[in-house]
Amino acid sequence: MFLFVLRRIAGMIPAMFAISILAYTIIQLPPGDFVSTYAAQLAESGTIVDSARLESLRDRYGLGQDVVTQYFKWIGGIVTRGDFGDSFEWNQPVTELVWDRMGMTALISLLTLIAMWAVSLPIGIYSAVRQYSVTDYVATIFGFLGMATPNFLLAIVLMYISTMWFGASVGGLFSPQFVNAPLSWAKIWDFITHAWIPILILGTAGTASLIRVMRANLLDELHKPYVEAARAKGMPETRLILTYPTRVALNPFISTVGWVLPALISGELIVSTVLNLPTAGPLLLQALKSQDMFLAGAFILLSGALVLIGTLISDILLAISDPRIRLS
Numbered sequence: 001m002f003l004f005v006l007r008r009i010a011g012m013i014p015a016m017f018a019i020s021i022l023a024y025t026i027i028q029l030p031p032g033d034f035v036s037t038y039a040a041q042l043a044e045s046g047t048i049v050d051s052a053r054l055e056s057l058r059d060r061y062g063l064g065q066d067v068v069t070q071y072f073k074w075i076g077g078i079v080t081r082g083d084f085g086d087s088f089e090w091n092q093p094v095t096e097l098v099w100d101r102m103g104m105t106a107l108i109s110l111l112t113l114i115a116m117w118a119v120s121l122p123i124g125i126y127s128a129v130r131q132y133s134v135t136d137y138v139a140t141i142f143g144f145l146g147m148a149t150p151n152f153l154l155a156i157v158l159m160y161i162s163t164m165w166f167g168a169s170v171g172g173l174f175s176p177q178f179v180n181a182p183l184s185w186a187k188i189w190d191f192i193t194h195a196w197i198p199i200l201i202l203g204t205a206g207t208a209s210l211i212r213v214m215r216a217n218l219l220d221e222l223h224k225p226y227v228e229a230a231r232a233k234g235m236p237e238t239r240l241i242l243t244y245p246t247r248v249a250l251n252p253f254i255s256t257v258g259w260v261l262p263a264l265i266s267g268e269l270i271v272s273t274v275l276n277l278p279t280a281g282p283l284l285l286q287a288l289k290s291q292d293m294f295l296a297g298a299f300i301l302l303s304g305a306l307v308l309i310g311t312l313i314s315d316i317l318l319a320i321s322d323p324r325i326r327l328s
Contacts (some may be wrong), residue, residue, distance in 0.1 A: 001319060008315050012308045019304035024071050026300060027293040035063060037291060038088040061085070078301075085294035089287070094298045097283065102302050104173065105268060105280040109306070111195065112203045113260060120207045121253070124214025125246060128222065139211055146208025155201050155274040171276040173198075179278075201271055206260050210253065217252050221245035251322055257314035 030037060035057045042048075057063075062073040077083035084094035127136040159171070172179075178190045221227065222245050230240050269281030276282070280299050287296040 004319050005312075005316060008312055012312065015308055016305065019308075020075050020301055021071070023297040023301040023304070024074055027074075027297040028067065030291045030293060035061070041088065057086070084298040084301075087287075087292050087295045089290045089292040089295070094295050097295060098280075098298050098302065101278065101280045101283050102299070102306075104278055105303075106306060108173075108195065108198055108202070108268065108277075108279060112199045112206070113257070115199050116203045116207045116210055116260070119203075120210035120214060124211045124253075125218060125241070127211065127215045128218035129241060131219065136215075139215070143208040143212045146204045149204065151201050151205065152270045152274050154204060155198075155271050158197060158201065159275070173277055173279075198268075198271060198275055198277060201275075202268060210256060210260075213256060214249065214253050217249035218245055221248050247321065251318060254317045254321060255314055257310050257317070260310075 035054055038057070039054055060073075062070040074085065077085070082095060084098065086092070087094050087097055090097060123139050127139045130136055173191055173194045174187065175190050175194070178187045181187055222241075224245070227240065227245050230244060231237070235243075268277075268279060269285060271277070272279045272281035273285060280303065284296060284299040287293070287299065
């Protein structure tokens with residue numbers, strides 16, 4: 001098992017290298033160099049341009065040298081010092097802006113994934129076991145509606161219902177008095193009372209899809225000879241279903257982490273903008289609009305890392321559930 005995980009981690013290295021090249025390519029996309037753009041922004045705002053600081057930035061990022069050298073200076077600063085560069089719009093290090101936002105993004109994505117599994121797994125099993133029952137038809141209708149409804153539209157509808165019917169706002173993850181408050185049980189509870197809304201919105205389409213995946217996987221297994229043999233030996237039906245066919249059907253279900261997590265992260269951008277959440281999405285969008293490229297590159301790099309981590313978690317869970325995977 002240790003060697004299996006080690007091989008998977010080793011395989012992440014070239015993928016992370018490719019993502020870092022993509023992120024740095026985005027940094028280089030605006031015309032001219034970013035220090036010249038920064039100087040132009042300062043001049044437009046009437047701020048005195050410090051030529052010594054501009055020269056320091058050019059030296060720090062290797063401007064004037066070839067692109068490969070600039071890339072290795074940038075990635076070397078990240079690997080050795082955790083230095084993602086400076087945000088020219090916010091006039092502070094990118095690291096200070098990124099970690100809180102990425103932490104919230106990772107937390108919301110993880111909680112959404114857990115909620116999706118907790119709901120879709122039992123419903124998918126029940127739909128397969130009670131095929132063509134009323135519950136199965138209801139789950140099927142919910143599945144099609146959930147997959148067809150855009151997340152941002154659901155967010156707007158919930159905001160309208162909350163404001164017009166209940167007079168309450170659903171924006172943000174904390175009440176105003178808890179935004180800058182230190183961590184406490186009251187702040188955690190306030191987060192819970194706010195977080196269920198983005199979790200519900202982000203998880204609806206994924207939950208609907210996973211119900212269909214689990215149902216289809218289990219239906220493929222329920223009538224195979226090994227299930228009939230166990231039933232003929234007198235094994236209780238509930239124990240039989242959970243012990244054998246469900247365990248086999250879980251493999252494709254677990255592997256969905258590899259595509260569900262990227263979908264959550266990409267969908268989070270639009271939903272967070274609509275709900276005004278303090279996550280990575282709105283800040284990334286603002287960074288792209290203002291050509292704050294070091295900030296945008298950092299978010300893209302870290303989002304790619306989250307996707308790779310999700311795929312690694314999927315591989316580990318698959319290896320735990322099915323020993324044949326790690327042995328091969």
